[in-house]
Amino acid sequence: PTLVLGFSLTGSTVPAGEGTLVVIEISGSDEPSLSGIIVSDPAGADMGFTYDSGGPVADFTVNAGNMYFYPDAFNIEPGQTVEWYNSGGTHNVNGVSSAITGESFDNPEEFFLESVVGPATIGSFTFTIPGHYQYDCSLYSHAANGMVGSLTVGSGGCTDDMACNYASDADFDDGSCDYGTMCWDGSYECNANDCPDEPGGMVSINYNVDTPIAGFQFDVTGVTVTGVSGGAAEAAGFMISSSATTVLGFSLTGMTIPAGEGVLIVLDIEGNAGDACIEGVILSDAAGEAIDQSVEDCTTIIEGGGDDCPSGVYDCAGVCDGDAVEDCAGECGGSAEVDECGECGGPGADVMCEDGSYVCDASDCETSGWDGDACTMDVNSIHVTSSGSVLYNTDTPIAGFQFNVDGAT
Structure with missing residues (x-):
């Protein structure tokens, strides 16, 4: 660094106030700085000057x-x-x-x-x-x-107002959110005792076929099966067995359920009856051959191919296994995208800064920077401008000074 030294041989001082202490000729940098600053008062004591970079006052x-x-x-x-x-x-x-x-x-x-x-x-x-x-x-x-x-x-805390330990005064989420206990219906309660009682009831499994049924089997989802009874299966004398998720029925005497429609079997269940669905259905005729069938409305077995979408997965346009998706505006197959500023279908960064660059908001523009203002500097501080003017602000007369010039010669 380049050393600059100044003092009076006659006892003269620089009066208290603010202004330009000295002008130095510099080259090699647009952003010079000063270090090793010593500024003394008339008694020769160091005044504790600091370098003012123009930034905000530190807290x-x-x-x-x-x-x-x-x-x-x-x-x-x-x-x-x-x-x-x-x-x-x-x-x-x-x-x-x-x-x-x-x-x-x-x-x-x-x-x-x-x-x-x-x-x-x-x-x-x-x-x-x-x-x-x-x-x-x-x-x-x-x-x-x-x-x-x-x-x-x-201060950190849980910022999700749906959590049990939501902290309304938290400045940021520290990952501590507690959502309590998950109840049987998928809801959450902070206290498990507040979970709703698990409902029970009955669900009728219906059929509509053109071929007599000699046996059946299906799996049950959405509810828990606690028992089975009634329907055409019981009327035909079928042997019926069940687990929490599977129902099986057939005849030991060769009886069949006649072609037609009606209630095949009634399930006793725990859970919400509206959530009950059957899948993996197998129907057999009197010869032991499978009856082509499908399921409608979750609980009705009909003879025939039914839904021609094996995966059961449709895109937003209703196409089986299709690839259409909604854009950010909610339009199926639309082309709207979230721009770099976070706006759906927005124009992107369209605010031009003074340097010709574009940003989302004028506050994002980089400013040319502070290059010194003695009147606004801290008391007992010093600053060098890009042109080499060393500014000062003091409440005590200056009898001498010394500093290094960094970043320039």
């Missing part, structure tokens, strides 16, 4: 030193600014990916502050997105030697 300061960040963990509120100050050595602040594992920190938003030689301010960052953040110093083996840190922006 929290982290000290970086010999293989440490201090504090290494802390909490702030959304919108607050953290400043990292390098007490000595060369350090940076890396909130992108772990210097130890190479894996992304998966922070809610990435941040990175370039390295500086201390003592000097590394930089600051304003955290607007709540969540947990991790970072390290990615230089050399600093992170492996313990130079890592973390912070939490806002």
